[in-house]
Amino acid sequence: MGNKPLALTALSVALGLIAGCAANSSTTSKAAPADSGEKAAATAKISPNKPKNDYNITVNYELGMHCTGFDFTYCCVLPPYNSVQSQVIKTATGPKKYPELLEADEEDHSVVVDDDAGKRFKLSYGFVDNTYSEGSKLAYWNVPYDVDGDGKYEKNENVANAYWTHLYVYEGLKGANPKGTSKDSEKLFVGLQIPVPLDNGPAGAAVPSPMKGGHLHYSGEKGTIVYTKSPVLDNVPIVLTNPGIWDALGLPLTPFDDSLVRTNPLTLTEDLVRPFQETFVSLVDADSGKPVIDSHSGKPITFVGTSPIDVPNCSRCHSNETANGKKYTLYKQERA
Template sequence: MSYCCVIPPYNSIQAQAVESGRFGRLPKLLSPNDNVKLYYYTRDNSYSEGNKMKYWSVPKDVDADGHFDSPGDNMANYVWTHLFIYKDLEGTIPQGAKDKDRLRIGRQVRVRIDSGPSGKPMSGGYLEYAGKHGGNIVMTDTLVPQVKNLPITLTASYIWDALGLPLTAFNDSTRTGTIRSVTEKDFQPFQYSTVELHTGDGKAMRSKDGKPYSYFGTNPVDIPNCYACHSRNGKAAQMARDEGLKYSDEEYKYWKSYPDESEYMARLAEASINILSLHDKHHNTTFLSDYKSDAPGNRLGKVGAVNCADCHGDNVSGNLQEPRATATGYKAVKSKPLTEAIHSFHLAMVPMPDGAGRSQACQSCHPTHFQNASMNDDSNPYRVTDRYGEGRFSKGDIRNSGGGCYVRRDAHSNPDAKPPFFLNEYGKWQLENVSMRDEHGKKTGELRGLYCTNCHTKVAQKMYALDDLVHDSTQEGKTIRNKTLKEIIDAVAGGDSKKFASLADPKATGDNEVLKYYSEHKSAVLVKNVAKKGLDLKPWNHPSGGAVPYNAASAGNDWWLAASEPHCADCHIAPFVEQDTGGKYFPIDQPNKYSLYRYSKGHGSLACQTCHESTHGLYSTRYEGDDRTVDITTHQQALQYSPDGKYSGPVTCAACHTVNEKGVPLQLAGTEYENDYWASVTLAHYMREYDQKKSISELIKKYPYKMSKEAVTKGWK
């Protein structure tokens, strides 16, 4: 953080509270109206600034006065200054308000040490509740001068949230010494964030046996592996030396002069300078123009730390306008979207195919630490690269590697996952042609699972582009998701099955379709403009008007928004799909299309994440014993809701409802659903927020047993 920031430290604690339906009563989703509050904290992780992270102590000219001596002149404030409010976090714009009345996050609204941008502290406190319209609404500007004050809803409806905590992977009790002494053995990447139920006046609520109502969830946080290639004998470090760039070697030498400096931290510092020096060399930037090789702090001098999003648009942080209007320290320009720039460059330079041709680069660059500290060194057989970034699975299967938030973690890479999978025809193609085959294309007889590039595909983006839904859980309207495989291949690849396979399971060899996923990305239609002159914007599916793509409004294009992200609905049969919110969180999502998983709700206004966990950590997570499991935290999290203490899949009906011996809620007694657990699960997924007020007879009429039974039979595997 002392040198550059790709994306800001940002981990939220989100929860929903449900009063279970005892004795056959309906469960109830709790809100502040029920005189309750939710208290949060992260176990053994109450601070970050200091010997875990440098953020508030990194100087940066936040107020653009040319100096680093103003109150709030630090990186923790700087990275958020493109976001603003006028009055509150509910999106209120007072009548007659002007640009000068904006309260910018980081300037007028400073971020307190060890707190998130909304003010929630890491040390613990009460979650903020978002009602039916969502909450934590901030604003930003777009590339279109007339489109200003664009609201961004950071918390979905009916969620309790501690937004954007600057969490690290280091525990209080084990992080001793200075930040210079951090080693890979210190990493605990799956943090235990805990929520307790309190009364409205702040008293802990307890069960009849005196135990507090307390549950924990997983907060994944880690550091990418830039240091492997960008320091010492890594390819990028050698490349810099070959080009006559010496700063990174000077950086390493300086930090190794401190007796408590770990090899890991020295290489991390070297890698940061290596990246900036190569960027200066190849893109004519001046990040190291005032580099000070003997300074104990602020080693970039008057430039200050570099924020990648000053030039590269990033929807994740709400930075749609480039160059970023509040950038200081160097000349900012409009460049490629951040995700496109990073992925395209690395996939072109180091595609790193494994034995099947899939890129090892995804798993090599993204974080790869295990929760068990003893696995965080080169002796770990699942580690994807050696200490200098050379791939270990070039002749093997990258899916056999592991560590971090992706591979060898959740249900998509769990060989013990059991049907029903509820797959549509495309999902069945992935199961047959990818998940059940090894790196040589031979059938394995067991699940190898999916890789990053099987979800992040042009197929997924094409499906989204062709959607014009009338009803989400039944998939009424226009879509190819519920079509035959032949119809899907026709729509996606013009009937060419080989081309379709190259898009559905892209390889880093040959035409390098993994690279082309980023370099040839086509921006989705954002809205229609029906005005002959000026702007008169209508929804994307308006019958007339000119199409306005996302990249016309956002320098981040449509990356990380619903238009470009994978969806459950890509592979899974309806109703096991996301919600169409009607564009409730526009431009994050759009009307008549599936929203992002994390914004979607199902029956009883429950978030999909409430029962299935978050993306990349979906139940059931892979369990290989307490010592060798990548993410033991999420496995333990699932067991909190287990009906028998062993089951660790998605939360069952019994967690909230009184159920019969089949596990079916008692509300369905006397119906055809009564003795069919999976059909009742399907019914629950058909239901949407507006269905919860219906009587059982009305519900069964709308979603008859036959329809649910057919979905189970068709999508079982």
């Protein structure tokens, strides 16, 4: 894997806008010789736009936690699951030096490779004032559950692992099935053979994805693929991450900031909910882990995005004094 040139003109323009290109232009005139008898003509020369960053990093997650059941005969309780997804764009470096999407090292999918510059990076990620979940924010790993159904609570048998036992792989997270089989004895089930570590996403045991101190991994040309069973079919593929994405998969992110939560989940109240969490992704040196400094600003290369964590009812916060205070009262005139 290397770099993908973004040669399409429209896409190059769009990425230039994302990069915050300055619309700098200069006009120079060159007059004809005075004795030529020809009228002097000015020719305009426009300098190319210069991106203000060496690299741009997109940061997002395409899902909120909005889901529904097929009817009202049952209730769906969703597990905490929120991914960090990014792409890394090397900006244009000169005329006909188009922006490029950077990909991963062939052997290590946590390493970003800039082939032209001969550089190797990693993508450090995290959440502002939200570095853990289990404990005062969430009761998940500490709640016992007999995952294998043998009547005993054993190691890794908890709710956090029980939620994912319907998912399995044969080898890796790219949908590989070397033996072309559907035998249960060949399957590696998430939560059983692949336990989910504390404060990690469901791929954590295979590809570390902690709440704090982790690095994004590249989903490659196929994406992140696991399997599940349907009533009539085995090996139904589920794409958890699309191809060409750097991600930390399915983190147990909550809407509670570290600085606001001190006790246990049973004492949490709605005024503590922060439904839009700030995510950051930073470019660091692959070997030393030191921040990569942008040549334009002289600052570490870090970008931020929003991770939406849904709440049951927006009006419980916004249609009262919690958001409006005593000064703004128009919300009192609203009628459902």
